[in-house]
Amino acid sequence: MPTIETALGPIDAANLGATLSHEHVLVGMGEDIAHYPWRYDMTATRLQSIKELSEAKAGGIDSLIDLTTPDLGRDVEFIRDVSAASGVNVIVATGIWRDVPRSFWMRDIDEIADIFVREIEVGIGETTIKAGCIKVASDMGGVTPEAERILRGAARACRRTGCPISTHQWAPEEVGRRQVEVFLEEGAPMDRIAIGHSADSTDADYLEELLRTGAYLSMDRYPGAPGRPNWEQRNTTLKVLIDRGWAHKLMLGHDYAPAPVVRGAERPSASGPTRYLFCTTVAAPALVAQGVPQETIDLMFRDVPRHFLTGATGA
Numbered sequence: 001m002p003t004i005e006t007a008l009g010p011i012d013a014a015n016l017g018a019t020l021s022h023e024h025v026l027v028g029m030g031e032d033i034a035h036y037p038w039r040y041d042m043t044a045t046r047l048q049s050i051k052e053l054s055e056a057k058a059g060g061i062d063s064l065i066d067l068t069t070p071d072l073g074r075d076v077e078f079i080r081d082v083s084a085a086s087g088v089n090v091i092v093a094t095g096i097w098r099d100v101p102r103s104f105w106m107r108d109i110d111e112i113a114d115i116f117v118r119e120i121e122v123g124i125g126e127t128t129i130k131a132g133c134i135k136v137a138s139d140m141g142g143v144t145p146e147a148e149r150i151l152r153g154a155a156r157a158c159r160r161t162g163c164p165i166s167t168h169q170w171a172p173e174e175v176g177r178r179q180v181e182v183f184l185e186e187g188a189p190m191d192r193i194a195i196g197h198s199a200d201s202t203d204a205d206y207l208e209e210l211l212r213t214g215a216y217l218s219m220d221r222y223p224g225a226p227g228r229p230n231w232e233q234r235n236t237t238l239k240v241l242i243d244r245g246w247a248h249k250l251m252l253g254h255d256y257a258p259a260p261v262v263r264g265a266e267r268p269s270a271s272g273p274t275r276y277l278f279c280t281t282v283a284a285p286a287l288v289a290q291g292v293p294q295e296t297i298d299l300m301f302r303d304v305p306r307h308f309l310t311g312a313t314g315a
C-alpha cells in the first residue's frame with residue numbers, strides 16, 4: 001500500500017480507515033490568532049479540540065482531511081498535538097482559500113506552484129509536516145482573477161507531485177464548472193481532483209457533469225445551514241448520484257470549522273449533531289434505510305478517500 005502524509009507523518013494507506021473528506025480542526029480566519037493572541041484562550045481551545053476529536057475517534061472516525069489554509073489561520077503544530085492526543089489521523093493542506101494574500105496576486109504562477117510543492121515535499125513552515133492535499137477556493141460570483149492564479153498554481157503543483165486538489169466551490173452558482181475548465185486548461189489529472197461543497201447543490205445533473213470529467217465530489221457541509229439544502233435534501237441528491245453509479249467518486253464530510261475559544265465570551269455549546277459525527281451517525285444510516293447497501297457507505301467513507309489521497313484506485 002502507498003503511504004499518506006498526515007500531521008504525525010506518513011501512514012500506510014491501509015490504515016486510513018473511515019475518513020471525512022472536508023473538515024477543519026481549527027479555523028482562525030485571517031491572522032487574528034497571531035496578532036491578537038490576548039483575545040483567545042488557546043489552552044481551552046486545545047482541550048476542546050482534543051475532546052471533539054476523541055469523540056469522533058470513539059464514534060468510528062479514523063481520519064479527516066483538514067482543508068485549512070494560511071488565510072484560514074492554518075496551524076499544523078496545533079493539529080499535530082491534538083491528532084496525537086485523540087488518535088485521529090489528520091491530513092493537512094497546502095493551497096489558499098478565498099482570502100488570497102496580496103503577495104500571490106502578482107506572483108508568477110509557477111512560483112505559486114513552487115510554494116505548494118515545497119509544502120508537499122519538504123514541510124510546512126519550519127516543520128517536517130507535509131501537506132497531503134492542495135486546497136483552492138472560489139465562491140459567489142465565480143472564479144476571481146486572483147483565485148484563478150491559485151487554481152493554476154495548484155494544478156501545476158498537482159501535476160508535479162501527484163498531490164490531490166480539493167476545492168471549495170459555491171455550488172448554487174455552479175462555480176465548480178469554471179474550476180474544472182481551469183484545471184483542464186492546465187492539463188491537470190482530473191482523477192486527482194475533488195470538487196467540494198458539492199452537496200450545496202441539489203441539481204444532480206450539474207454534479208454528474210462534474211463527475212463525467214473524472215473528478216471526485218466532496219458531498220460535505222452536512223447537516224446544512226439556513227438558506228442551503230438541509231441534510232435530507234443533501235441525502236436525496238447523494239442518493240440520486242449513487243443510483244446513477246457514482247458512489248466510487250463520492251466522499252462525505254461536514255466542513256465543520258471550530259473557531260478558537262474567545263476569552264470571556266460565552267462558550268458555544270459543543271453538543272449537537274453539527275460536528276464530526278453527523279454523516280456517519282445520521283446521514284449514512286438514513287441512506288441505508290432507503291436501500292443504499294452498507295458496502296456503498298463503506299466505499300464512500302473508506303475506499304474513495306484513500307483512492308483520492310493516494311491516486312491508487314486498484315486497492
Ligand SMILES: [Zn+2]
Nearest residue numbers: 022023067255
Ligand atoms: Zn472548509
